[in-house]
Amino acid sequence: MEQRKVTLLIAGLFASGASALTPSLVQAEPDDRSGRVVQSGRASWYGPGFHGRRTASGETFNANALTAAHRTLPFGTRVRVMNKTTGRSVVVRINDRGPYAHGRVIDLSRASAQAIGVSGISSVELAQL
Numbered sequence: 321m322e323q324r325k326v327t328l329l330i331a332g333l334f335a336s337g338a339s340a341l342t343p344s345l346v347q348a349e350p351d352d353r354s355g356r357v358v359q360s361g362r363a364s365w366y367g368p369g370f371h372g373r374r375t376a377s378g379e380t381f382n383a384n385a386l387t388a389a390h391r392t393l394p395f396g397t398r399v400r401v402m403n404k405t406t407g408r409s410v411v412v413r414i415n416d417r418g419p420y421a422h423g424r425v426i427d428l429s430r431a432s433a434q435a436i437g438v439s440g441i442s443s444v445e446l447a448q449l
Contacts, residue, residue, distance in 0.1 A: 355400050355447030358393070361425035363401065363444040365433030366418070375416035386410060386435070389418035389427040390446075397448060401426060403436040404443040410435040411449065 367383035375381045377395040393399065393414045402409040412432045419427040426446060428438060438444075 355449045357445060358399070358448045359425045359446045360404075361444065362423055362441050363403075363426045363428055363433075363438055364419060364421060364424050364441050365428045365430055365438055367430040377415045379415055381416065381429075383430040385429055386412050386432050387415045387429045388412040388432055389416035390414045390425070391417060391419075393448070399426075400447040400449055401428065401432065401436060402445045402447070403438060404445060406437040408436040 366389070367381075370381050371383040373381050375387075375389075381387075388399065388401065390397075390399070395414055397414045398411055399414060400409050400411050410428075410432050412428065416427070419425070424441070426444065428436075433439070436442075436444075
């Protein structure tokens with residue numbers, strides 16, 4: 321059943337005009353590759369009102385891409401974000417600054433949040449790859 325959800329998610333992203341994704345970027349199951357745990361905390365997602373606008377890195381924000389905003393990690397850093405509630409993880413690329421809401425450690429694009437089951441605010445663990 322989980323594989324079907326992942327397949328539908330990927331198909332939906334492509335249908336909505338998302339940039340090409342490789343299977344290694346979308347991970348709906350826990351990622352066994354080790355990475356240095358950088359942070360634990362709360363994550364949210366952003367997108368409405370920002371899609372098509374410039375990010376802090378200078379690229380155009382795409383809510384359908386697997387990207388995220390972090391306060392201090394360098395642009396281009398790949399981070400595995402694991403939702404502690406669902407156990408699912410996704411690899412995102414940092415391309416923006418934020419979150420600016422108190423108590424949050426990362427803001428995920430809509431696609432990244434959907435991949436791990438974040439619909440509002442969730443408890444996550446970040447591992448730098």
